[in-house]
Amino acid sequence: MPEPAQPGWYSHELCHWHDPGAGSGYVPVGPGVEPLRQFAVDPDLRRAEGLVRASGVLDLFTTVTPTPATDADLLLVHTRAHIDRVEATSALGAGDAGVYAHVNHHSARAARLAAGACAQAAEAVLAGRFSRAYCVVRPPGHHAEPDRAMALCLYNNVAIAAQAARRAGASRVLVLDWDVHHGNGIQRAFYDSPDVLYVSIHQDGLFPPASGSVRETGNGAGLGTTLNVPLPPGSGHEAYLAALERVVEPAARAFQPDLILVAAGVDASAHDPMGRMMCTSRTLHAMTALMCALADDLTGGRIVFAHEGGYSAWYQPTLVLATAAAIAGLPAPEDPFLHSLEHLPGQRAQPHQTRVLDHLRAHHPLLAAR
Numbered sequence: 001m002p003e004p005a006q007p008g009w010y011s012h013e014l015c016h017w018h019d020p021g022a023g024s025g026y027v028p029v030g031p032g033v034e035p036l037r038q039f040a041v042d043p044d045l046r047r048a049e050g051l052v053r054a055s056g057v058l059d060l061f062t063t064v065t066p067t068p069a070t071d072a073d074l075l076l077v078h079t080r081a082h083i084d085r086v087e088a089t090s091a092l093g094a095g096d097a098g099v100y101a102h103v104n105h106h107s108a109r110a111a112r113l114a115a116g117a118c119a120q121a122a123e124a125v126l127a128g129r130f131s132r133a134y135c136v137v138r139p140p141g142h143h144a145e146p147d148r149a150m151a152l153c154l155y156n157n158v159a160i161a162a163q164a165a166r167r168a169g170a171s172r173v174l175v176l177d178w179d180v181h182h183g184n185g186i187q188r189a190f191y192d193s194p195d196v197l198y199v200s201i202h203q204d205g206l207f208p209p210a211s212g213s214v215r216e217t218g219n220g221a222g223l224g225t226t227l228n229v230p231l232p233p234g235s236g237h238e239a240y241l242a243a244l245e246r247v248v249e250p251a252a253r254a255f256q257p258d259l260i261l262v263a264a265g266v267d268a269s270a271h272d273p274m275g276r277m278m279c280t281s282r283t284l285h286a287m288t289a290l291m292c293a294l295a296d297d298l299t300g301g302r303i304v305f306a307h308e309g310g311y312s313a314w315y316q317p318t319l320v321l322a323t324a325a326a327i328a329g330l331p332a333p334e335d336p337f338l339h340s341l342e343h344l345p346g347q348r349a350q351p352h353q354t355r356v357l358d359h360l361r362a363h364h365p366l367l368a369a370r
């Protein structure tokens with residue numbers, strides 16, 4: 001028997017050169033905004049990759065330098081006008097390419113590399129070149145809609161990967177999104193599609209406003225292939241694991257995908273300033289391991305993880321390391337920050353957090369019939 005292929009690790013230096021410019025938090029410098037830096041300007045993600053390398057975990061992956069997504073790749077999801085606006089704004093060296101989607105000279109290239117990495121990872125895993133893959137790229141993608149950039153996202157990396165996988169022969173793709181925000185862009189790209197199941201676990205009502213309700217379940221031939229799990233603020237380790245075990249897993253078994261993609265943001269952590277959730281590195285590790293095991297059952301192991309949001313400068317590296325360790329089949333790594341988080345009462349599943357799981361099991365078109 002040949003050795004199973006190593007997982008693939010997709011990243012690119014130029015992804016770190018994208019920078020939304022002077023600002024504070026997520027708001028550009030302007031009236032009342034004193035310059036600090038904008039979130040997701042990275043040293044942070046580079047430090048995350050650094051920790052994975054320093055820990056030795058990166059040695060268990062085959063590292064891949066992606067190539068930029070082509071126009072044909074981007075047009076799988078986006079309009080020509082949207083692509084042109086990203087390119088033109090980036091060529092100016094600064095400006096908003098959509099709604100809160102500021103760019104610099106390198107952003108258009110970085111965004112093509114991020115989307116290209118995810119598409120190429122999906123194709124490589126489908127072709128059996130890798131067992132699994134992790135794309136540690138930016139800018140993130142899940143808010144980008146077919147015709148506009150939004151909230152730091154220029155191109156929808158995971159949606160493009162799903163379409164690239166279908167182009168390469170996959171007939172059914174499951175996209176799970178555990179970024180703390182709702183992936184409105186992925187949902188919109190596939191709302192009418194019966195071939196892509198989009199499942200999002202997010203903080204109820206956080207962002208975008210009025211997006212990601214349990215009542216959004218798909219349309220037309222796509223009815224039942226959108227599944228939103230909005231958890232109340234304060235949900236932690238047990239609530240997230242319950243969502244995976246009680247909703248995501250039965251939905252995946254009902255859908256029978258050929259490939260699983262995970263929009264694996266790390267901003268549902270208890271140290272993240274953009275969300276009000278309680279997850280730890282143990283949560284990320286357990287969710288990643290659970291999804292890899294589910295892929296082993298359903299898709300011959302084919303699964304790709306792509307980074308999305310993550311805004312805690314100090315905790316993001318540990319969360320990325322925990323995700324990488326699970327993909328590599330290792331136990332959860334040491335977490336020097338864990339002692340301040342795991343004892344908190346919000347880590348236990350509370351009845352008001354799991355009520356949405358009961359509702360979905362009783363009423364969602366994909367789950368209610370089972």
Ligand SMILES: [Zn+2]
Nearest residue numbers: 179180181309
């Ligand atoms: Zn997010």
